Amino acid sequence: MAGPTTEFWQERFEKMETGWDRGGASPQLLTWLDSGVLQPCRIVVPGCGRGWEVVELARSGFDVVGLDYTQAAVEQARARCEQEGVKAEIVQADVLSYAPAQPFDAVYEQTCMCALHPEHWVSYGRQLASWVRPGGSLFALFMQMVRTGATEEGLIQGPPYHCDINAMRALLPEASWVWLRPPYAKVPHPNLPSGHELAVHLVRR
Ligand SMILES: C[S@@+](CC[C@H](N)C(=O)[O-])C[C@H]1O[C@@H](n2cnc3c(N)ncnc32)[C@H](O)[C@@H]1O
Numbered sequence: 001m002a003g004p005t006t007e008f009w010q011e012r013f014e015k016m017e018t019g020w021d022r023g024g025a026s027p028q029l030l031t032w033l034d035s036g037v038l039q040p041c042r043i044v045v046p047g048c049g050r051g052w053e054v055v056e057l058a059r060s061g062f063d064v065v066g067l068d069y070t071q072a073a074v075e076q077a078r079a080r081c082e083q084e085g086v087k088a089e090i091v092q093a094d095v096l097s098y099a100p101a102q103p104f105d106a107v108y109e110q111t112c113m114c115a116l117h118p119e120h121w122v123s124y125g126r127q128l129a130s131w132v133r134p135g136g137s138l139f140a141l142f143m144q145m146v147r148t149g150a151t152e153e154g155l156i157q158g159p160p161y162h163c164d165i166n167a168m169r170a171l172l173p174e175a176s177w178v179w180l181r182p183p184y185a186k187v188p189h190p191n192l193p194s195g196h197e198l199a200v201h202l203v204r205r
Contacts, residue, residue: 001117002117003161006094009073010071022052022191027187031199040063041136042105043063043106046067049077050073051078051080057108058081058088065088096124098131103132103133105132113142114142114161115160118167135203137204138200138203139199140168141198142168142200144162168200175205179200
């Protein structure tokens with residue numbers, strides 16, 4: 001299987017090499033919550049890591065499922081929920097095969113796409129579409145990390161893999177998702193000065 005494995009991520013957690021982790025919920029999640037565009041509903045957070053966003057959503061009244069296939073992430077997300085006194089379901093599963101019993105109203109996708117080798121993006125795009133009910137939403141933070149190895153030599157570099165907006169449009173096509181017009185909010189990351197995320201809200205047709 002191309003790209004990182006759960007063992008790769010487990011080692012990152014064990015060695016505390018978790019540069020992606022903000023140590024708190026993303027400011028973009030708070031912006032979406034404050035604006036009212038993201039309202040309490042049944043929501044899934046794929047690749048939830050330590051669960052900061054899961055906790056924030058649960059605290060805000062959402063029915064949340066946090067999804068991650070790495071043991072350390074699952075344990076830490078569960079511990080965080082317990083510590084914060086919030087109720088959320090943390091499921092240990094691969095996002096490429098996870099099949100919920102019922103569809104979700106929304107997905108909060110924060111840098112899970114960029115953790116997957118592009119070889120798996122088509123499958124992941126299909127998964128996202130299958131999880132969300134018609135009229136539901138995908139709140140996505142697409143990692144922007146252009147590297148010269150990619151543009152000059154065609155190397156596939158990551159994680160994080162650069163989530164080019166053209167590729168995102170191809171994976172999540174207009175036939176299945178309503179895209180609002182750009183510009184999209186640019187979300188900086190304190191630990192990744194050479195990259196940023198683009199915050200995009202899509203609606204499932
Ligand atoms: C870059 S981290 C992002 C964590 C979290 N979303 C955040 O922003 O702090 C990627 C997470 O996705 C998880 N992950 C990667 N591939 C996965 C897969 N195929 N299925 C489930 N989880 C996966 C990893 O275990 C890791 O916790």
